[in-house]
Amino acid sequence: MPDLVYKSQTPLVEKGSTTLIITCSSNTFYPYMREFLEKYLQLPEGTYDYLSVPGGPQFLMLTEYLPKFAWAGQRWVKFLIEKHHLKKVILFTHEDCSWYHDERMVPAFLQKFGIGASGSGTASVKEKQMEDLKKMVESIHGLVSPIAVDAYYAEKETDGMIGFVKVV
Ligand SMILES: [Zn+2]
Secondary structure, X not given: OOOOOOOOOOOOOOOOOOEEEXXXXXXXXXXXXXXXXXXXXXXXXXXXXXXXXXXXXXXXXXXXXXXXXXXXXHHHHHHHHHHOOOOEEEEEEXXXXXXXXXXXXXXXXXHHHHOOOOOOHHHHHHHHHHHHHHHHHHHHHHHOOOOEEEEEEEEEOOOOOEEEEEOO
């Protein structure tokens, strides 16, 4: 018989959820996003459904390049929304996301044409991410309707803090 190694300090509480958060699995970004959810959106831990994968909601745009990723991701999203009767989806992407710098995930020709022709890499990657977020929001609307969708971009501020910009 396996030994019990740990027990929670409080009993199980079903807090209910009306919101699905879709975000990148970045460990660096995670604590600030949780803070933003709690302090700004009044969504304490345990009150939302949470889908965290590399690149975050990027999978919503992969229907052509990585269709199996897109297929699985879209089914997870649909399942959660329908099963838990969710009313809202919130998408997050962030500055310096590894996804945008990996040719396996964002094909090289897209990086060349979509990003950085001007030479100032950071600004144009940011622009691309903002544009992509809008497409991801459309993709959610195409999957299930009607549903509210918001989208945020997180970036490093000059003082080292993490700022959140509402894109949609
Ligand atoms: Zn990321």
